[in-house]
Amino acid sequence: MKEFAEWLSATGPSVFIKTHQAWLIPSIQTLHIVGIGVILGSVFMLNLRILGWAGQDLSLRQAHDRFGPWIVGALWLLALTGLLLIVGEPVRELVTFSFWAKMALVAVGAVAVIGFGRMLRRHEPQWGDALARRPGVRAAALATFAVWLAVIVLGRLIAYDHVWGPLSPAARY
């Protein structure tokens, strides 16, 4: 991975981002934070609806359809800006424990959010709002929110990978 990161570092796009890193990197990071803001805000509002704390005048399906497209759009924004950040600083991103743990949790969080939408579409006619009263669904909603919070923590820890001690691949080089 370190060899790959170093190879990527030498490619044209990476050199371009590094040449302009003083303003490009913080700008891309800002858009990246905007994206996670949209996801966290949307998952939070959807959780409030599932737990019965807000938006009770809307059906579960309606509540989901309000935020679903924004979550998917934000995932694309995060993927794009995240990719640019990797290209710009390959070693800083890829040669860390935090980054790969974060990617694993992003996969879990994305599957949970998209899977919930699919489940709603399939079962809503039979179950309707009873879905939101199932303890399993409520627990899954809270767990999904916790996963996205953990994604934020791990994202920040990419800059502090030494906190993982021997787990950090940087410790091996």
Place this chain on the structure above:
Amino acid sequence: MDIQSILEALDASGLSKAIRDSLFLFPMLEAVHVMGLALVFGTILAVDLRLLGLAWSDRPVSKVAGEGLKWTWAAFALAVLTGALMFTTNAEVYFHNTPFRLKMLMMALAGLNMVVFHFVTQRSMDRWDQGVAPPAGAKIAAVLSLALWVGVIGAGRWIGFTVTRAADVAPPPADVNFDDFLGGADPAAAPPSVDVNTAAPAEAPGG
């Protein structure tokens, strides 16, 4: 008590030192700060998008605003608390840092924008709460809000690239030789003691 002595007192406080000395506290404060601001931004964005007619036009403005904004304040409190704790670790430097000042200015303007919207624009809200596009004043408030909050995030990120974190103790070099520490190390080879104000950053700037 002038501002300079307040800043110096903050820098010298036990809380400030405890955060500086910890490997985990500062990164965790940053992480919780991002959680708070992500929720602040996300919940405000929902109202701004509704005012601009870009989302949920069939839902009353009052409902879109009412369901999210009380949580905005809780998240904002979390961001202020974690931000204040980070500030104390290097108060004098942050206070004189341009991106930091810009961030505070933009937050103040965002607050002013909110006050004007609340006490002026919103008074006619029953006429455009639902079914009608909000007036130009509401749309201007939404654009200002979006621009200022994205600016706040950007300035916050910029702080991280202009302030190297103060550290009381320099981190050990990656290739530290434990034998030197544990048995009969040559005192002359020991790393020099590090001054608080010139200490090496715990991580690369911009971390």
